[in-house]
Amino acid sequence: MRKYYLQFNGPIVRWDEAIPLGNGRTGCLLWGDGELLRFSLDRGDLWDLRLAPEVEDERFTYADMIECVKRGDEEGLYRRFDRIYEKYPYPSKLPAGRLELRFGTPANGVINKLDLQEALAHVELKFQDDYIVQVSSFLHAVNGLGYIRIVGDRAADGYLDIVAPDYVGEHVDDKSDSVFHTSLTRLGYPAATMHTEGSVRWFHQRTADDLEYAIVVEERQCEAGERVAVYAIASNRDGESWLEEAKRRIASALDEGFDVALCEHASWWARYQEKSGINLPDEEAEKMWVLNNYLFASCSRKGAPPMPLQGVWTADEGRLPPWKGDYHHDLNTQLSYWHYLKANRLEEGESFIDFLWNLRSEGRRFATKFYDAPGINLPSVMTLAGGAMGGWPMYSLSITNQIWLCQAFDHYWLHTGDGDFLRNKAYVYFKETADCVQRWLEPGEDGKLRLPVSSSPEIHDNTLNAWLDPMSNYDLALLIYLFRRLLVMAEWLGYANEAERWSEVLELLPKLAVNEKDVLMINPTESLANSHRHMSHMMAIYPLQLLDLRGSERDRAIADATIRNLELLGKGQWVGYSFAWAAAMYARQGNGEAAIYHLRQMWRHMCSPNGFHLNGDYKHAGICMYHYRPFTLEGNFAAVCALQEMLLHTDEGTIRVFPALPAEWASQTVQFHDFRGEMGVLVTASMSSNEMEFIKLCAERAGKFRVQNDFAGDRLQLRFDGRIEQLACPRGEIFDITLMQAEVCTITAM
Known part of the structure; x- marks a missing residue:
């Protein structure tokens, strides 16, 4: 490199x-x-951790928020849950x-x-x-x-x-x-x-x-x-x-x-x-990977607070930082920690998981006080100590954003294969989140479970129209993800009774809303009609990956149609992270040309010369309508995640290398080393002149690993420490390799 x-x-x-x-x-x-x-x-x-007085008011509750929504009390919502974010200068990150x-x-x-x-x-x-x-x-x-x-x-x-x-x-x-x-x-x-x-x-x-x-x-x-x-x-x-x-x-x-x-x-x-590390024929993309991994370790380190919106670079201009430098859980914190596991930066990323785990007591307090529920739930816009900051309540106080936080624990378990972490942390965190959410799930007229109020960040901003009925695809996708992953975890841990419980809840959830054009909708009565910055209705495609793009023709058709619809609506109301998120979805689709195109748009027109993601098209290049420049970090690391998705997919235990390369890259030499796959395996691979040269696996834990044959032929050589094996596998099919702990296997074509 x-x-x-x-x-x-x-x-x-x-x-x-x-x-x-x-x-x-x-x-x-x-x-x-x-x-x-x-x-x-x-x-x-x-x-400054002072909370707005309204947060301590006895009427600052989910039940009261629901009542305001049901009677159409927009002023009440604004006064009691929304305005407090701007009314007071605190709480806030400080320079x-x-x-x-x-x-x-x-x-x-x-x-x-x-x-x-x-x-x-x-x-x-x-x-x-x-x-x-x-x-x-x-x-x-x-x-x-x-x-x-x-x-x-x-x-x-x-x-x-x-x-x-x-x-x-x-x-x-x-x-x-x-x-x-x-x-x-x-x-x-x-x-x-x-x-x-x-x-x-x-x-x-x-x-x-x-x-x-x-x-x-x-x-x-x-x-x-x-x-x-x-x-x-x-x-x-x-x-x-x-x-x-x-x-x-x-x-x-x-x-x-x-x-x-x-x-x-x-x-x-x-x-x-x-x-x-990576070696790309695209110097811009390679440099951005290096730069953003540098930024990641600079602003996230085990034993320190995880990065809020601006990390450790609070604005120096006599004002509070953009959005008070807070912790936003309707996208920002999650995207900021998308890439680190595949990049094998475990300790630096553990800052986020440790932070969430250590805030469980505050999550329990907020679940009790605000949601009148057991379990845990953190405010979606919060302070370093987990205090609620208010703001647009349909998002800052969303009950399902907590589920998106759960994914950090799921991803860590999947990429490390640490069974103790699964048993003692990941499953516990998921289960306690489910305890809170289930308090508010209720059957509708069709017998399917629903939430009393719903939204889809940040559709219709903070107007009454943002309160959606029926339930949004955003909320539903997160609920499906929560109980599907709980089922998988319970089965893995041998918790048969609890697995049955989660299966029963899954059966009672409705299906994702899809319109007559096979496009994922905002909710069953509304399709996205305009360009929008937040891909909330598409969570099922990425990052939740509820749709099986390889095993189900129907799921693939829905994903393809929904991504095409983004192209139809255009990018006028996108911000920087929108381009990165779209690039990740294109990469999962296998479209490397579109993925790198969108990354270049963000890097060239929406990033400062030092690499900071500035959200808007501040250069007035014409790629979107926002021309401001508030600095936040989530776009930086979402873009790195998308770039890594172009080089390695590791979904459901199957390793697929170079799944979304642009043709220009594939015709030259592309390499990466020690990317983290699932269940504790490190992957190294090289491709040159449109042909796979080798794949190397290093097992941190003993296990069976699945690899897709993307070599030129159907006969492979497996070189282990001290022995060589031959394997027959049709091109494009999957084969298994069993490795002992610390064992290395290099795969080449014969």
Whole structure:
């Protein structure tokens, strides 16, 4: 795989185009115009967790929401469940502050560069009289500290300042009630206090609740023409002596030195990069895979909070981040964690599963208080602590979005084959979710189970028309998925009585609504009539994969017709993640040409130069009607997922390599190594000049693995450790390979 960089030959003047650094818990955006370099800092657990008073009201319940819907009380819905999201500036993710490096005079030239393999940023500043200053920086992958080295004849001239967020300044809202324009001053915090102790400097910020935090920095002159600074984002969440501990760690890091720290940091990233890889004849696609896996480890790490909308790169512009940087469960968190399992980045992705599992107590509390139900259910728009934030209630308080969260546990079990995880976590999480949902399932006139209210994100936005009757395909697909997977899990675990229970519920669910053109509908009375950003009515195709595109002609016809209907309606109201989601569906369909076309549309027109997904067609290229640029991450990782689906399918235990390649790729050389299949097998494969060269399987667990023969002939050679076997299998058919734990098998054509 090639070595990749982000490089910008010129100043960076926007925070959302900055060089991104991160270690999962803390993040840094490096940007500036040459006179000033900004290090915009963030930490994943800096949150204002105050809830709107309405959330604690006794009428903030599912039952009351249903009553509002049934009597058509749009004002009541808006006032009690919706408006609170914009009425209050809290709860919200908070920016940490920034460091500013000033040299007192503008630079004549600026080169910004990020080494994606080593997670190391370089900025070269050229001043008059050919003075050059080089600034190198990284956020340590292991110890969590930030490092800055300044080298050059004018290194001593640069002043490194600490700047606290503007919580008391004169910033004026463009629209005081907008999620895009809310000033930080509305939070009501006191100004930060500035402190100096020898060569150590910091600011101390108090917030409206019990959170306190600081940015602490210390500098040292190493030798003539070289300075090193180390900084930390510390908070009282770190322990009783949090501030003194931060100072101690910084001093120790400076004693150790920049180069020693960089070596340990680079070693961590080297191990991460080696977990899997690709080699494509398409340099753009390959670079985006590398870049986004870099972004993933930068903003998601085991032991740290999972990424909210902006990960560890909260906006640095005197305002709250877009959509308050919250956790949205009607698409955003799920898409953000679509790709990591196949990419074999387990530990980094476990952050999300650990987070959901550790919030089960809050899920139980919310299920009891809001849904008047047993089991668990989290708000679909929520804080770091699981608190409800309100907003469009048909989505922010949807009872079925919790099922989509369950899929994270299902996917983890399937890709690892960890039976203990299935028994002790995945099945438990599914079952407790079902306990809550079943409280509200009721038979309709046809005897089939239904929910009392239904919706399909984000059809009809937040109007009364968004409340659908009969039940939407979105809600129904999630219900079918929930009980189908519970049945499979119970059978696998040998829970016969519970398997029978889930089977009975499945029998009582209606069928997905399909119109006369074989197109999946929004619900049985409405088909999608206009372009729309959210593919909610198509959940059965992807990501739930309820339709059997290979084994059922009827299912294939429905999927094909529904995807064609997207083409008919056009992309006018799509946003960035829509292109990524469509690419994933095309890849599952086997249409590599359409998949890569849609990925290129997103990458080229809806991503910042640094790769950040900006949602809208901010370049005005004409690919959709939205021309704004709010940064969120789900589109980034949904696109990587779609790219991986072009290279490997692993549905229902069958390994299919290169199932959706564009013709241009297939005629050249395409390779990937150590992608994760199902049940704990790692897959490596190579194709050249339209012919499969080899497939290699490495079993983390003993088992029988199914492989589709996509080689040129029907006679195969299986090379194991110390032995060779021959196998006859018609082209396109499936064959089985039994492997012991740690055993490797390489498959080639004879």
